[in-house]
Amino acid sequence: MTLITETSDLRAVVERLRQEPFVTIDTEFMRERTYWAKLCLVQLAGEAEAVAIDTLAPGIDLAPLLDLMADIRVLKVFHACRQDLEIFLRLMDGRMPTPVFDSQVAAMVCGFGEEVAYETLVNRVAKAKLDKSSRFTDWGRRPLSEAQLTYALSDVTHLRTIYKKLRSRIEQAGRTEWVAEETAGLTQPGLYVTEPEDAWKRLKVRSREPRFIALVQ
Secondary structure (H helix, E strand, O other), rough: OOOOOHHHHHHHHHHHHHHOOOEEEEEEEOOOOOOOOOEEEEEEEOOOEEEEEEEEOOOOOOHHHHHHHOOOOEEEOOEEEEEEEHHHHEEEEEEEEOEEEHHHHHHOOOOOOOOOOOOOOHHHHOOOOOOOHHHHOOOOOEEEEHHHHHHHHHHHHHHHHHHHHHHHHHHHOOOHHHHHHHHHHOHHHHHOOHHHHHHHHOOOOOOOOOHHHHHHO
16 A cells, blocks of 8 residues: 555544654645645655655545644654745644754764755665656656556665664764754744735746736735
8 A cells, every 4th residue: 555545545544543652744836826735745755665646536534644744742843844835834723743854964073064864865865766767757647657656665764774874973973952943943833924915925926027927015
């Protein structure tokens, strides 16, 4: 059961994952034609399984997923979490997933530099390689191919290994609290709030004509 399209299957998966100390999470979305990101897929992995949740499946209720995001007993592991958290903030009516671990923040502490790419950590920490064939794909089109699902799930399966190895390095360096504080700063809802008068700045406006800009504003 790799692709979840039914609420009953989602509920069962979430019940299992809520027994885990951590889950790795990623999202696929479209943003080209809409102001807010259109969520198309959510990938989750625990120690023993990895699934992709089709958020566009007719009739699917994401409530079990959102309950998992709010469960303080389960650590949520992301890479470069800001866009993912922005999406969940809207789905969760102003609440945030908690607690959160961001492997990009952790990697910076471990000496990989600022804003290190996920692929770099897959190569250097997990000692694996990503299949890039589905990197630029239309996640809103259905059905999804096996290649798309394989690519999507690799974003959470390798993250399990990355998380465990980075966590070990951080613990050995005595920087656990520092990483937790830095990541906690990313879970502040105010970080993702756009004032109405500034909303136009997020639009992909190609024309620089003053009259056009004034109309958009």
